[in-house]
Amino acid sequence: xxxxxxxxVESIRKDFPILQQEVNGRPLVYFDNAASSQKPLQVxxxxxxxxxxxxxxxxxxxHHLSQKxxxxxxxxxxxxxxxxxxxxxxxxxxxxxxTEGINLVAHSFGRKFIQEGDEIVISTMxxxxxxxxxxxxxEERGATLKVIPINEHGExxxxxxxxxxxxxxxxIALVYVSNSLGTIxxxxxxIEKAHEIGAKVLLDAAQAAxxxxxxxxxxDCDFLALSAHKMMGPTGMxxxxxxxxxxxxxxxxxxxxxxxxxxxxxxxxYNELPFKFExxxxxxxxxxxxxxxxxxxxxxxxxFIEKQEADLLQYATEQISQISGIRIVGTAEKxxxxxxxxxxxxxxxxxxVILDQLGIAVRTGHHCCQPLMNRLGIEGTCRASFAFYNTTxxxxxxxxxxxxxxxxxx
Ligand code: PLP
Numbered sequence: 231x232x233x234x235x236x237x238x239v240e241s242i243r244k245d246f247p248i249l250q251q252e253v254n255g256r257p258l259v260y261f262d263n264a265a266s267s268q269k270p271l272q273v274x275x276x277x278x279x280x281x282x283x284x285x286x287x288x289x290x291x292x293h294h295l296s297q298k299x300x301x302x303x304x305x306x307x308x309x310x311x312x313x314x315x316x317x318x319x320x321x322x323x324x325x326x327x328x329t330e331g332i333n334l335v336a337h338s339f340g341r342k343f344i345q346e347g348d349e350i351v352i353s354t355m356x357x358x359x360x361x362x363x364x365x366x367x368x369e370e371r372g373a374t375l376k377v378i379p380i381n382e383h384g385e386x387x388x389x390x391x392x393x394x395x396x397x398x399x400x401x402i403a404l405v406y407v408s409n410s411l412g413t414i415x416x417x418x419x420x421i422e423k424a425h426e427i428g429a430k431v432l433l434d435a436a437q438a439a440x441x442x443x444x445x446x447x448x449x450d451c452d453f454l455a456l457s458a459h460k461m462m463g464p465t466g467m468x469x470x471x472x473x474x475x476x477x478x479x480x481x482x483x484x485x486x487x488x489x490x491x492x493x494x495x496x497x498x499x500y501n502e503l504p505f506k507f508e509x510x511x512x513x514x515x516x517x518x519x520x521x522x523x524x525x526x527x528x529x530x531x532x533x534f535i536e537k538q539e540a541d542l543l544q545y546a547t548e549q550i551s552q553i554s555g556i557r558i559v560g561t562a563e564k565x566x567x568x569x570x571x572x573x574x575x576x577x578x579x580x581x582x583v584i585l586d587q588l589g590i591a592v593r594t595g596h597h598c599c600q601p602l603m604n605r606l607g608i609e610g611t612c613r614a615s616f617a618f619y620n621t622t623x624x625x626x627x628x629x630x631x632x633x634x635x636x637x638x639x640x
Contacts (some may be wrong), residue, residue, distance in 0.1 A: 239538065239620075239621050242619050245619075252523070253591070258591065262617045263440070264469075264568055266460060267440060267460055269462055273522045276518055276521070277464065277519045280302065285542060287492060287511055288303045299514055303512070309521045310322050310469055310524065315445040315447050320473055323469070323471075324467070326513070327465075327535040328468055331455030335363075335470070338483050339476065340367035341370075342479060342480050342481060343398055346371075347373070347374075350364050350374070350375050350401050351378060352566040353386055354379055354601065355386075356434070356599070360404075364403055374398075376399075378391045380602075383560070384405050384413045394528075395423060397427065400430065401587060403432040404434065406438035407435075407438040408568070409520060410560065412543070412568030417449060433449070433451045434455055436457050439457075443532050444456075452473050452476055456468055458520045464515065465526075467517065477612070482507060483500070484510070487509065487510055489507065535618040539566070543566070543616060549625060549626070550628075553636070556573060559606065559608070568616075569616075570611040570613045572608065572612070573632060573639075578612045579595070584635040588631045592612050593613045595611075
């Protein structure tokens, strides 16, 4: 590991062997970080170390390996607690990812607190995982789903948001950073307004967590969900933060081992937080690797991560804007490292295939945001999304690739 003062992209890239390969005869340019980012050696080694040296089931064993695995797994929870600045580990629930975290809240909060006639508010730019669970619970409970509109830059219309709030609003579920537009939403404003009328706020931080420090106490959000795999961590691992007072009142999401205190055929009592929401054998390797991920992020430092990604976005935006026929989709004033674009009338898929032939990985399609695409009147976009291990030389390759695609597609 490089010392903090010596942090630079060249040294960081040595931690990511996967980036050092060729694809279709050219050095790989990996710009699909919003879908899933790559993992440093330190994270892969943590998984290897666990399986090679102390794999065992957690929490229940009296023997050495089980205790060692439990200690490592629970140390991860402490690390996450500090990472998001939760008040206690009781507020840190391990999940499979953002999707599961949102479903947990929709199910457990929804069944406890959403009544017929109540309202849940989301926004136009939500990922399907922050739409469908709310549609399901609205249908089940007889509640109504309301949607905050956006302007043509991909920014929330806050005046209209204010109008949407009523005494029936129970929850606002909002994406912190949009995966398809890059918009960083004014979540502080939303949370303040929501709390004025007694509504709760869930933040989908899937795209925020990899790029900026998150402080749940400062934000004062009621729930926050994130996925480890989008922040250099393992797949199948995520966090649901919830305020302890709310989690205490909510019923478990799933039943099974681990989440119980005592079971008889007549009645079951539930385990205390956070285990109440963690039925079954958890993703132990995932938890341990998540700790290694957070340690790695801290070794790089948020200052470096934020600056590198902001510089890449600015440079890429300037360069791509010079290509005739380019339309950038998502031009909000406050943006994270996501550059969605269309090249003339060409289908994003065709552009993506040509870029892949040149060794450049971008994502094409609706990015799990079909209602947003409908609002924008498009089928989808090409999306380049940046991580701190990307370089301006790679952006140059993308620009050349787009120019090449333009020539080939005519
Ligand atoms: N929310 C946003 C904004 C996302 O970008 C994604 C994934 O792309 C998700 C939620 C779902 O994340 P996961 O598939 O890791 O549960």
